[in-house]
Amino acid sequence: MILLIALIAVSMAITVISQPLRNSLRSQTTTTSTSPPREGLRPTNRDRPERAVLSKPMSATFGPGANGRVSLETGDRLTLVVEVDRPSEVSIRGLGLTAFADPYAPARFDILPRDPGRFPVNTYPGGRAGVIEVSRATRPENP
Secondary structure (H helix, E strand, C coil): HHHHHHHHHHHHHHHHHHHHHHHHHHCCCCCCCCCCCCCCCCCCCHHHHCCCCCCCCCEEECCCCCCCCEEEEEEEEEEECCCCCCCCCCCCCCCCCEEEEEECCCCCEECCCCEEEEEEEEECEEEEEEEEEEEECCCCCCC
């Protein structure tokens, strides 16, 4: 409780001290210029997020001791929850994702795979929790 009060007092002090700095920064003048859009140009695929409209959200949970498997396509969104029975580090090899989990707080990953492949989900200590299989999208890129 004392720590919470101290944190509130410190944040209030920072707010009060930073107020004059904000006012001095607002008084400085900046100039930006933009060029007018060129006539007759259409947006390309590079101008749009890749398959943002077509991606479908998915969720999966890998439990302790289970060897789960989830299949999805490139561009699909996946929320993966990995539950463990003892404190563990959870990693998804090939995607460069790592998180810590314990029995009361599972590891949670939000994944948007761009490349196909098999991505093992491992716990340390413990072993394999499952695998994520990503295939190339079969949906059309442009609706």
